[in-house]
Amino acid sequence: MTRKDKTMRSGQLDSDIARNIRQALKLDNDVPDERISVEVSHGLATLEGIVETNLQKETAEADVRRVKGVRDVMNRIGLQSTLSGSVS
Secondary structure, X not given: OOHHHOEOOOOOEHHHHHHHHHHHHHXXXXXXXXXXXXXXXXXXXXXXXXXXXXXXXXXHHHHHHOOOOOOEEEEEEEEEOOOOOOEO
């Protein structure tokens, strides 16, 4: 077992938690899951990517927090500016 794929106290591997997170995001029609990447280390889920609205960003984080085995979430999702196409 690699350092990146440690068994959590709940008995879940980080890779299993990450897979469950991706599934949860995919099931939520309000979240553009294809634009969000997920990494999990020791139960800490890190989200990165670019979405169009703050609601999408917040909804993605809420979805992740409900996944069993997630201890905390670092939400690094950025917002795409609709005026200039830039990231904020």
